[in-house]
Amino acid sequence: xxxxxMILGMLLTTVILLGVAGFLVFAERRVLAFLQNRLGPxxxxxxxxxxxxxxxxxxxSKENFVPDFADPVLYRAAPVLVAFSVLASFAVVPLxxxxxxxxxxxxxxLFILAMSSLNAYGVFMGGWASGNKFSLLGAVRAVAQLxxxxxxxxxxxxxxxxxxxxxxLNGIVAAQSLPFIVLQPLGFVIFMIAGVAETHRLPFDLPExxxxxxxxxxxxxxxxxxxYFFLGEYLGMTLIAVLTALLYLGGWHGPWLPGxxxxxxxxxxxxxxxxxxxxxxxxxxxxxxxxLGWKVLLPLALFNIMATALAAALWRLA
Amino acid sequence: MxxxxxxxxxxxxxxxxxxxxxxxxxVSYPEAPLNLPPRWRGRPTLTxxxxxxxxxxACQLCSAVCPTRCIELQAGERAxxxxxxxxxxxxxxxxxxCGLCEEACPTLAIQLLDEFAFSKQHHADFIYEKDxxxxxxxxxxxxxxxxxxxxxxxxxxxxxxxxxxxPPVNVRSNLP
Numbered sequence: 001x002x003x004x005x006m007i008l009g010m011l012l013t014t015v016i017l018l019g020v021a022g023f024l025v026f027a028e029r030r031v032l033a034f035l036q037n038r039l040g041p042x043x044x045x046x047x048x049x050x051x052x053x054x055x056x057x058x059x060x061s062k063e064n065f066v067p068d069f070a071d072p073v074l075y076r077a078a079p080v081l082v083a084f085s086v087l088a089s090f091a092v093v094p095l096x097x098x099x100x101x102x103x104x105x106x107x108x109x110l111f112i113l114a115m116s117s118l119n120a121y122g123v124f125m126g127g128w129a130s131g132n133k134f135s136l137l138g139a140v141r142a143v144a145q146l147x148x149x150x151x152x153x154x155x156x157x158x159x160x161x162x163x164x165x166x167x168x169l170n171g172i173v174a175a176q177s178l179p180f181i182v183l184q185p186l187g188f189v190i191f192m193i194a195g196v197a198e199t200h201r202l203p204f205d206l207p208e209x210x211x212x213x214x215x216x217x218x219x220x221x222x223x224x225x226x227x228y229f230f231l232g233e234y235l236g237m238t239l240i241a242v243l244t245a246l247l248y249l250g251g252w253h254g255p256w257l258p259g260x261x262x263x264x265x266x267x268x269x270x271x272x273x274x275x276x277x278x279x280x281x282x283x284x285x286x287x288x289x290x291x292l293g294w295k296v297l298l299p300l301a302l303f304n305i306m307a308t309a310l311a312a313a314l315w316r317l318a
Numbered sequence: 319m320x321x322x323x324x325x326x327x328x329x330x331x332x333x334x335x336x337x338x339x340x341x342x343x344x345v346s347y348p349e350a351p352l353n354l355p356p357r358w359r360g361r362p363t364l365t366x367x368x369x370x371x372x373x374x375x376a377c378q379l380c381s382a383v384c385p386t387r388c389i390e391l392q393a394g395e396r397a398x399x400x401x402x403x404x405x406x407x408x409x410x411x412x413x414x415x416c417g418l419c420e421e422a423c424p425t426l427a428i429q430l431l432d433e434f435a436f437s438k439q440h441h442a443d444f445i446y447e448k449d450x451x452x453x454x455x456x457x458x459x460x461x462x463x464x465x466x467x468x469x470x471x472x473x474x475x476x477x478x479x480x481x482x483x484x485p486p487v488n489v490r491s492n493l494p
Binding site: 034035036037038039042276277279280281 | 331338339343
C-alpha cells in the first residue's frame with residue numbers, strides 16, 4: 001500500500017512538473033513579448049494560458065519519425081535520458097522543510113550535479129545519433145560547454161557547502177539564517193552564469209543556435225521527442241532557478257507567507273531573470289564562451305572557495 | 319577596468335530591455351480600433367456635396383489618369399445641363415490605391431476614404447457599381463461644392479454670384 005501511494009505520488013509530481021514546463025514555455029513567450037513591446041500569445045484561454053495546452057497537444061499529435069540515417073536506438077533513447085535526468089534531479093529538491101522526496105538525502109547536491117552530467121550525455125547522444133552535421137556540431141558544442149561550465153558551477157556550490165557544512169538541500173536551507181547571497185555574492189554570480197550555460201539557454205544557447213546550426217542537437221527531432229528535449233530544457237531552467245532560490249536566496253525562509261510560497265516567489269523571480277537575459281543579450285562567439293568559462297569563471301570560482309575557506313577558518317579561530 | 323566597463327554595459331543593456339516592459343505597440347486590430355493616419359488611402363468612394371447632390375460631373379479624368387484602367391463610367395446630362403455619371407464602375411481587384419483619381423478629380427467627388435479591409439471570394443465581386451460607390455457623406459471636404467465656385471448658372475444662382483466668383487466680363491467692352 002505504502003509503495004503504491006509512493007508511486008502515485010511520484011507520478012503526480014512528474015505530471016505537475018510537466019505542467020510547470022508547459023506553462024513556462026507559454027510564460028516565456030508572453031514575458032519575452034512584453035519585453036519586446038509585443039503582446040505574445042493571448043488568444044487561447046484567459047491571458048492566453050491555453051496556448052501551453054495547444055502547444056503540448058500539437059507536439060503530441062505529431063508523427064514520431066526516425067530518419068533513415070539516424071541510429072535508431074540512441075536516437076530514441078536520447079530525449080528520454082534528457083527528460084529523465086532533469087526530472088530525477090527534482091527528487092532532492094524540497095518545497096518546504098517537510099515536503100520533498102529526498103530533501104534530507106546527505107548527497108543531494110552531488111546527485112543534482114551527477115544528473116546534470118547525465119543530461120550532457122543525453123544531449124550528446126541525441127546529436128550524435130541524428131547523423132546530421134548540424135546536430136553533431138551542436139552536440140559537440142553542448143558537451144564542451146556543459147563540461148567547462150560544470151566546473152565553475154560545482155566550485156561555486158562548494159562555497160555554499162563550506163558555509164553550511166551540509167550537502168543535503170534541507171541542511172543548506174536550514175543553515176541560512178542570512179541568505180547566502182550576502183555571504184557569497186561572487187559565488188552567486190558565478191552560479192547564475194554557469195547555470196544559464198548549463199541549461200544552454202540564451203545567451204549561451206550555442207548548442208542550439210538557430211541562426212547558425214538550424215537547431216543544433218535537436219535538428220532531426222520532431223513531435224514528442226523534440227518535446228522531451230524542450231521539456232528537459234525548461235525543467236532544467238526551473239531546476240537552476242529553484243537551486244538558486246534554495247542555495248543563495250534563503251529557500252523557504254521569509255516573513256508572513258508560508259515557506260513554499262516564498263520558495264515559489266523566489267524561483268519565479270530567478271526564472272524572470274532568465275527570460276530577461278534572453279530578451280537582452282546576444283549570443284557570444286564560441287571561443288568567447290569557452291574563454292569566459294575557463295579564463296574568468298574558473299579562476300574566480302577557485303578564488304571564491306579559497307576566500308570562503310579562509311574566512312570560515314578565521315571565523316572559527318576568533 | 320575593461321571588465322568593469324563590460325559590467326556597466328551589461329547593466330545598461332538589461333535596464334534598456336526592462337524599461338520596455340509593458341510598453342506595447344501592438345494594436346489588437348479587430349478588437350481595438352485602428353488609428354489611421356489622416357491621409358490614409360483606402361477604397362475610392364464617390365462623395366456628395368453639402369447640399370446632398372452628387373459631386374461627380376462625369377468628366378472622365380479619373381478614368382483617364384488611372385494607371386490600371388480600373389475606372390469606367392458613362393456620362394449623362396440632366397435637364398439643367400448638369401452632368402452626372404449614368405454608370406460608374408471600379409474594379410477593385412485591379413485598383414492599386416495610388417490616389418491619382420482623387421488628385422485628378424476637379425470636383426473632389428472621388429476620394430480615397432478609410433475603408434481598407436474588404437475581401438471577397440470571387441474576383442467578380444470586386445467590381446463595384448455606382449450604387450455601391452456613392453456614399454451619402456461629403457468625405458474629407460465637408461464644405462466644398464463645385465457648382466458654388468464655378469461660373470456656371472444654377473437654378474438658384476446666376477453667373478458670378480458664387481463663392482470667390484467675379485461677375486462675368488463683357489468680352490466686347492474688354493477689348494483693347
